[in-house]
Amino acid sequence: MMEKEKLRKTDLFSGSLIFLFGLWVVYQAMQMPMKDSWGGVQNVWFVSPALFPLFVGAMISLLGALLVRTALKTVGCKAIPNVLRWMASPELIHFLKTPALIRFYAIVALFFSFVFINIARVDFFLGSILFLAVFITQFYFDDERLLKKLLAFYLAGTLVMTVSHVNPVATAMEAVFAYAADWLTLLFIFAYSLFAWRLIRTDARMRRKYRIGMLIALVAPLLIGLVFKYLLLVPLPKEGLVVSVLDAIRYWDF
Amino acid sequence: MMLLDRIGDFFRIALHQVSDPLDVAVLFGSVLLGILFGAMPGLTSTLGIALLTALTYGMETERAMICLLAIYVGGTYGGSYSSILINIPGTAAAAATALDGYPLACRGEGGRAIGLTTTASAIGTIISMLFVVSISPIISHFALQFTSFEFFLLAFFGILISGTLTSPDLVIKGWIAGFLGLFLACVGRDLLQFYPRFTFGYSELDSGIEVVPVLIGAFGIPQIIQVLKDRFRMGEAQKVKRILPELGTVIRNIPTIIRSALIGVGVGAVPGIGEDIAGWVSYGAAKNTSKHPETFGKGELQGVLASETANNACVGGAQIPLLNLGIPGSPPAAMLLGALMLHGVTPGPMITFEHPSFIMEMAAILLLSSIAMWIVGMLLAKQVVKVLRIPSQIFMPVIGVLCIIGSYALGLNIFNLYLMLPVGLICYFLTVMGYPIAPLVIGVILGPMADENLRRALMVSQGSFLPVFQRPVSLILFCIIVWTIVSQFQCYRGFKNRMLALILNRKGSCEASPDENPKE
Numbered sequence: 001m002m003e004k005e006k007l008r009k010t011d012l013f014s015g016s017l018i019f020l021f022g023l024w025v026v027y028q029a030m031q032m033p034m035k036d037s038w039g040g041v042q043n044v045w046f047v048s049p050a051l052f053p054l055f056v057g058a059m060i061s062l063l064g065a066l067l068v069r070t071a072l073k074t075v076g077c078k079a080i081p082n083v084l085r086w087m088a089s090p091e092l093i094h095f096l097k098t099p100a101l102i103r104f105y106a107i108v109a110l111f112f113s114f115v116f117i118n119i120a121r122v123d124f125f126l127g128s129i130l131f132l133a134v135f136i137t138q139f140y141f142d143d144e145r146l147l148k149k150l151l152a153f154y155l156a157g158t159l160v161m162t163v164s165h166v167n168p169v170a171t172a173m174e175a176v177f178a179y180a181a182d183w184l185t186l187l188f189i190f191a192y193s194l195f196a197w198r199l200i201r202t203d204a205r206m207r208r209k210y211r212i213g214m215l216i217a218l219v220a221p222l223l224i225g226l227v228f229k230y231l232l233l234v235p236l237p238k239e240g241l242v243v244s245v246l247d248a249i250r251y252w253d254f
Numbered sequence: 255m256m257l258l259d260r261i262g263d264f265f266r267i268a269l270h271q272v273s274d275p276l277d278v279a280v281l282f283g284s285v286l287l288g289i290l291f292g293a294m295p296g297l298t299s300t301l302g303i304a305l306l307t308a309l310t311y312g313m314e315t316e317r318a319m320i321c322l323l324a325i326y327v328g329g330t331y332g333g334s335y336s337s338i339l340i341n342i343p344g345t346a347a348a349a350a351t352a353l354d355g356y357p358l359a360c361r362g363e364g365g366r367a368i369g370l371t372t373t374a375s376a377i378g379t380i381i382s383m384l385f386v387v388s389i390s391p392i393i394s395h396f397a398l399q400f401t402s403f404e405f406f407l408l409a410f411f412g413i414l415i416s417g418t419l420t421s422p423d424l425v426i427k428g429w430i431a432g433f434l435g436l437f438l439a440c441v442g443r444d445l446l447q448f449y450p451r452f453t454f455g456y457s458e459l460d461s462g463i464e465v466v467p468v469l470i471g472a473f474g475i476p477q478i479i480q481v482l483k484d485r486f487r488m489g490e491a492q493k494v495k496r497i498l499p500e501l502g503t504v505i506r507n508i509p510t511i512i513r514s515a516l517i518g519v520g521v522g523a524v525p526g527i528g529e530d531i532a533g534w535v536s537y538g539a540a541k542n543t544s545k546h547p548e549t550f551g552k553g554e555l556q557g558v559l560a561s562e563t564a565n566n567a568c569v570g571g572a573q574i575p576l577l578n579l580g581i582p583g584s585p586p587a588a589m590l591l592g593a594l595m596l597h598g599v600t601p602g603p604m605i606t607f608e609h610p611s612f613i614m615e616m617a618a619i620l621l622l623s624s625i626a627m628w629i630v631g632m633l634l635a636k637q638v639v640k641v642l643r644i645p646s647q648i649f650m651p652v653i654g655v656l657c658i659i660g661s662y663a664l665g666l667n668i669f670n671l672y673l674m675l676p677v678g679l680i681c682y683f684l685t686v687m688g689y690p691i692a693p694l695v696i697g698v699i700l701g702p703m704a705d706e707n708l709r710r711a712l713m714v715s716q717g718s719f720l721p722v723f724q725r726p727v728s729l730i731l732f733c734i735i736v737w738t739i740v741s742q743f744q745c746y747r748g749f750k751n752r753m754l755a756l757i758l759n760r761k762g763s764c765e766a767s768p769d770e771n772p773k774e
Contacts, residue, residue: 014687014689018434025437029451046709047446047709047712049447052708053451053452057437060430060433066426067426104483107478107479107482108479108679110654111675115672119671120668124659131651135651216652228663232311234308235666236659
């Protein structure tokens with residue numbers, strides 16, 4: 001949590017957003033049937049589906065306004081032009097480039113790429129290995145310079161993967177060449193591993209971290225995936241190359 | 255006779271549970287896992303239950319509850335390890351423990367402190383279990399008289415009080431979080447007329463927002479981001495020597511343990527307030543009642559015992575509103591409620607009719623979990639301490655994968671992930687800006703109950719709010735809600751202070767007047 005003065009300044013921002021959000025909820029609720037008929041049923045206000053959202057939206061708006069008022073009482077009206085001036089100054093860019101925020105971007109980018117790009121398209125095991133290999137190495141190396149390089153490499157690779165997922169040629173390839181997306185992911189994992197290795201190969205401490213990170217990145221998805229797939233009988237989000245190999249082993253289906 | 259019957263039933267259920275080797279294995283395994291979750295800073299018992307809910311989906315309800323309650327008990331206790339040994343609370347519940355636990359460890363008494371807190375935590379859990387068994391039938395009977403108005407007000411009170419007491423900054427922020435949770439609960443087709451609300455044409459949202467992915471996102475993702483973004487580092491763990499506690503010390507501290515357990519049960523029974531508040535309240539009470547309050551913060555054993563007994567007693571306390579009213583007493587209990595619903599058990603006044611032995615089963619699991627926790631704590635404490643050496647940069651990404659597969663596995667629905675991640679990110683921003691997450695989660699869970707009961711109550715009264723003032727329970731709840739809201743405003747405090755000053759002045763002048771004007 002931030003210090004009090006900063007908190008009050010952010011309260012101005014968050015309170016206003018919450019106030020507007022509450023108004024939006026109220027507006028949406030007003031579109032719901034209040035007294036007119038819905039599904040052949042004549043409504044009365046107290047059974048209307050709008051009643052509860054109206055109450056919730058009004059309360060959100062009211063509390064948002066109260067928060068803004070409290071913040072203004074603490075920091076004064078002069079805080080608004082100050083904040084706006086800061087937002088227009090180069091300080092904002094400087095703030096957005098702080099190491100803590102870069103770590104934040106890295107975490108968010110990793111999660112979003114895994115959930116929104118890979119999980120539905122790439123074999124769960126491979127997707128998880130890629131996610132963990134990148135996640136662990138980026139943070140376990142504990143070096144801002146390395147993190148930036150590894151993140152840039154990962155984002156570039158993810159861009160290529162995304163293009164390949166949505167490219168009609170790649171879609172056609174998938175029909176001819178089984179598990180094309182999985183092979184591409186495997187290639188990406190190797191390329192990333194090599195790139196990370198090249199960056200840290202001269203440092204013995206980093207080499208040790210690299211080995212541990214890669215081992216965990218390999219073992220953890222296998223354990224988690226095996227438990228869910230074969231013990232709990234939960235179908236994985238996408239079953240591709242690795243699952244077919246594991247199925248073949250499990251059912252001795254060579 | 256009835257009491258003896260109940261005691262007999264209780265032990266029969268407990269014996270039945272330990273007669274199955276698989277249940278025993280699940281019990282001990284889950285307690286150990288819970289302790290590991292609690293011990294590792296950044297992981298909490300709530301997250302532990304959230305992740306394990308996915309794994310227990312295919313189990314029988316009783317075994318699933320053994321697993322989840324054992325994790326809850328173990329996780330609440332496990333936080334003391336890192337508090338005592340590295341001065342970093344493994345969970346918020348163990349924050350007060352660090353104040354005296356770490357100085358004790360620095361004096362070479364870390365093992366002794368762990369041994370005593372293990373015993374005190376087990377006693378605290380057992381006392382809370384006694385309350386679950388004894389109070390539940392009374393509350394359940396009482397709750398059967400509740401009508402829709404009472405349930406609506408109770409849900410509303412739960413959200414308000416949770417927002418009031420868990421907010422780290424302004425109380426308004428706690429309330430906003432609660433109402434945001436209520437908004438999330440509005441999404442989907444409404445329960446009375448099946449009108450789609452805030453679904454934006456997505457059929458996946460028709461059945462509403464799935465609770466468990468929201469909970470996993472709300473508790474898991476912000477935790478991962480915070481730990482890794484802020485480069486959280488663990489300190490060097492202090493040495494652990496003898497763990498087995500001295501019986502004499504335990505007996506000497508029995509009053510502290512019992513008082514703390516009662517505080518824990520009381521705080522736990524209040525909807526939406528967690529073990530952390532129980533720990534702090536109990537620590538404060540121990541300090542205030544001590545003959546040597548100056549020793550607190552410098553390695554006072556009573557401080558450690560007070561905080562640890564209370565936070566574990568809170569586990570049982572939180573079960574009381576959960577099982578009898580369907581209102582979770584703490585964030586992990588909210589998670590437990592989600593798991594119960596997945597298993598087709600709807601807690602509330604009807605639970606004694608629908609599942610007559612369920613409350614007894616839960617109490618028996620609490621007893622067995624506390625015994626298992628004590629055994630595991632005594633035997634494996636030195637090994638558990640080793641997990642404190644695992645860097646967070648390694649285990650947090652693995653937790654990330656578990657959050658993802660856990661959210662997906664419950665409904666086999668990728669849309670749950672598309673929901674979990676944005677919710678997690680929003681909750682992270684809310685946390686940074688000083689908004690508590692517990693009221694949001696309680697709001698998501700209690701929202702449908704509040705919505706349905708409000709409209710049902712108004713249907714019965716034909717749109718009149720008068721029954722609120724005609725029924726004693728609803729009137730009391732209404733007054734408490736109004737007081738909870740009004741008491742937070744400056745004008746109320748000013749008015750209260752003026753009134754107090756007026757009363758004291760009048761009293762003072764009455765007492766002073768005979769001396770000043772003896773003739774009059």
